[in-house]
Amino acid sequence: MSEQRREPSKAQLSRHAARELAVQGLYQWHLTEKPIAAVEAEFRAQVADEDLEDHENWHKVMGIADLALFHHLLHEVARHRRELDASIAPLLDRRLEDLDMIELAILRLGAYELAKRPEVPYRAVINEGVELAKSFGATEGHKYVNGILDKLAARLRGAEVSARRR
Numbered sequence: 309m310s311e312q313r314r315e316p317s318k319a320q321l322s323r324h325a326a327r328e329l330a331v332q333g334l335y336q337w338h339l340t341e342k343p344i345a346a347v348e349a350e351f352r353a354q355v356a357d358e359d360l361e362d363h364e365n366w367h368k369v370m371g372i373a374d375l376a377l378f379h380h381l382l383h384e385v386a387r388h389r390r391e392l393d394a395s396i397a398p399l400l401d402r403r404l405e406d407l408d409m410i411e412l413a414i415l416r417l418g419a420y421e422l423a424k425r426p427e428v429p430y431r432a433v434i435n436e437g438v439e440l441a442k443s444f445g446a447t448e449g450h451k452y453v454n455g456i457l458d459k460l461a462a463r464l465r466g467a468e469v470s471a472r473r474r
Contacts, residue, residue: 325373330381334413
């Protein structure tokens with residue numbers, strides 16, 4: 309018997325859109341070194357661009373995103389960057405500086421949610437990271453993101469991971 313996949317709820321789509329924007333904002337922040345508030349202001353000021361795919365069109369994504377969550381994730385990941393990087397670095401097979409910038413943004417977001425948002429199940433954090441890497445990362449980047457977030461979940465949420473795996 310195969311398991312049927314449910315369509316995501318409006319709230320789930322809204323949270324996913326907020327994470328998409330946060331990853332893109334973190335990427336831009338890392339690339340430009342602008343203040344995080346300036347990056348957020350640029351996102352909020354975007355106008356529609358019909359030549360872009362929907363998931364790359366910030367204006368369209370803003371229309372469905374949980375904007376409070378976007379704001380929270382963008383600012384808090386930036387604020388805790390050093391702590392998040394320190395939790396990620398020991399799990400990598402390369403230097404943090406050698407990571408693809410979009411994958412680094414996804415890993416920082418996932419590390420933040422695992423460390424600071426216990427109300428979000430660890431499997432949801434990992435799944436979101438994988439989906440974001442499939443959308444925005446390198447061809448096989450989602451596998452790398454999955455492996456790192458899985459290891460980090462075991463470290464940060466050992467009891468939750470162990471209970472799930474039993």
